[in-house]
Amino acid sequence: MQKTALMNTTTVKTRTDYTKLIKTNEPYILGDDSTIVYGADMREHTTFRIGGPADAFIEVTSPEGLVKAIAGARAARIPHFILGGGSNLLIDDCGVSGMVIKNRYKNITVLDPQSLNYLLPSLSPQESETAVFLLAGSGTKLSEIVNFACDNALTGCEFLAGIPGTLGGAVYGNAGAYGKSIGDLLVMAKLINDSSSISCVERDYFNFNYRTSRLKKSGECLLSAIIKLSRGDEKKIKTEVDKIITERHLKHPPEYIGCAGSFFKNVAPVTPNSRRIAAGYFLELAGAKDMKHGNAEVYSKHANFIINPGGATSAEVLNLAKKLKSKVLEKFGLMLEEEVLYIG
Ligand SMILES: Cc1cc2nc3c(=O)[nH]c(=O)nc-3n(C[C@H](O)[C@H](O)[C@H](O)COP(=O)(O)OP(=O)(O)OC[C@H]3O[C@@H](n4cnc5c(N)ncnc54)[C@H](O)[C@@H]3O)c2cc1C
Incomplete structure (x- = not known):
């Protein structure tokens, strides 16, 4: 499987079918919560509504399911691709060789500041009064984070309103708008690293830049992230989010x-x-x-x-x-x- 931003329209494609190998390795790939569909139509899983079938489409809803799918694919040398919301992709009409791992690991938790003592010394006294840290699973949609922030009067992520996709896809490409990006909010994260174990990293690790992060080269998978927001005025936050969504509806x-x-x-x-x-x-x-x-x-x-x-x-x-x-x-x-x- 080739993942690239450089598009060559003249390349003649050879496509290896991994279905048999995936079937043999199912017990090492599927967690208790995972499902698998062979030959899934990728038009149904991308916002472009373009793309041929994936050899196997695996949906995971837990960190364990995500780790197992990735580790199983690596062990059996099956090409695999993490799919978030499918909102930044053009999938070839020939389809996808190997496994598409659809990440539905979602949750949002407000962290207890006591458990974050190691972060707080870096905050100014005023920031530590108002800062609120959210821990979110990488399959959480950005819209779910924005809605959670609105409902809990948290400010800082309004600019993400209306951007489709998941936290994982957003961190991968440092998604953003209005001069801000997700990398500005991220404090710490858990990654599934090259050896399929979990590592805990801080913001600097990601080398965030315009629409890019270290994940584009490293092949690591974002498992979860802690983002920093602040307490704010619920009415102002909702007004700003509504304004952004209205602007987007007019242009998009x-x-x-x-x-x-x-x-x-x-x-x-x-x-x-x-x-x-x-x-x-x-x-x-x-x-x-x-x-x-x-x-x-x-x-x-x-x-x-x-x-x-x-x-x-x-x-x-x-x-x-x-x-x-x-x-x-x-x-x-x-x-x-x-x-x-x-x-x-
Ligand atoms: C109408 C519309 C408006 C948009 N507006 C904006 C905008 O304003 N700003 C902007 O930046 N983008 C915008 N986008 C593009 C897109 O929504 C973002 O790039 C989004 O962050 C992609 O997230 P996703 O979950 O859909 O990723 P996907 O498209 O599913 O995947 C994108 C890449 O991320 C990787 N990935 C996904 N999850 C993980 C993970 N957990 N760990 C590691 N890698 C992972 C995938 O393997 C893939 O390489 C827009 C798209 C649409 C359709």
């Missing part, structure tokens, strides 16, 4: 239209310390909004969104993306970089 396609968010990363600024420039700005000036390839189209309200109104294939999306990149390169001399991850 409705849920029944397939898409994976911004297709390209925003462009690094020329001068240090200034903000990135929206890739959509260059795409719009390059005439992207009128472009389509087969059933894949650029969304009329957002030039950096490629949409699947129905029936688009991964090849059509890749071809459209290639055309968009050429247009921007031709007009501005800029090489856009994909934000959406291609699995093929």
